[in-house]
Amino acid sequence: MIDVGFAVTRKIRQFIKRFIPRSALEVRRRWLLDRAVRRADRMFAGKAAPDIFSEIYRKGLWGRLTDGPQFCSGHGSHMAKHVEPYVKATSEFLSSLGAKPDVVDLGCGDFNVGSRLRPFCAKYVACDVAAAVVEANRQRFADADVEFRQLDIIEGELPPGEVVLIRQVLQHLSNADIQKIVGKLYNYRFLVLTEVVPAVEFIPNMDQPTGVSSRMARGLMSGIVLTASPFLLKAKNERVLCVSYDEDSLGSLVTTVYELK
DSSP: OHHHHHHHHHHHHHHHHTTSOHHHHHHHHHHHHHHHHHHHHHHHTTOOHHHHHHHHHHTTTTOOOSSSOSSOOOGGGTOHHHHHHHHHHHHHHHHHTSSOOOEEEETOTTOTTHHHHGGGOSSEEEEESOHHHHHHHHHHTTTSOOEEEEOOTTTSOOOOOSEEEEESOGGGSOHHHHHHHHGGGGGSSEEEEEEEEESSOOOTTOOOOSSSOOTTTTTOOOOOOTTSTTTOOOOSEEEEEEEEEETTTTEEEEEEEEEOO
């Protein structure tokens, strides 16, 4: 009876929405999102990154999967329209280097994406700040020949390697936290960075608290550009590997490779 009632209520809501102007629906959506963001900011205020992201995973704030890993890194790590272009472009880049490179994956999350790149790498070190996620990966990918490390990339020392992958990680960090990471990236020859950015011209690197939301989700219409102020990453060369549009954030997932040395 409860399921039937829920289904009926949902149909009624869908019927009513047909008569509400789209602009009014967007205002309501924006208000609900702003309220959720403010609630999350209060929840995580004053906490360190390991506590913040462990709680995000524990509470399923980036979603939950009915037929997948225990923890979920969000739709950007599981929707084919985002994952497939990234895997294709990044695997082709890794293959273009000749000998398989040693790769470091910072913020590997549930490793749904990284696992697809493993065959194109020599040594693979996958790091995440959430200890429970790392332990779950060790069990799930026990035969993948991957070294999983629990690591706070903001405060900790990064593992050595030739290529470093950072996919949809910096977008959740404050500028101060990102700044602590940037100087460490010069230890790698290549950085492959994926970030959600507006699909139109925008002001890069507007600040936010470290937490569950990205700059796009907050409605700031901004995204991370490491070569812009205040980070000013110095790269010998850079090129875009792939782009996929994200309707939820009204932005694009852009993957760029930077040659650093």
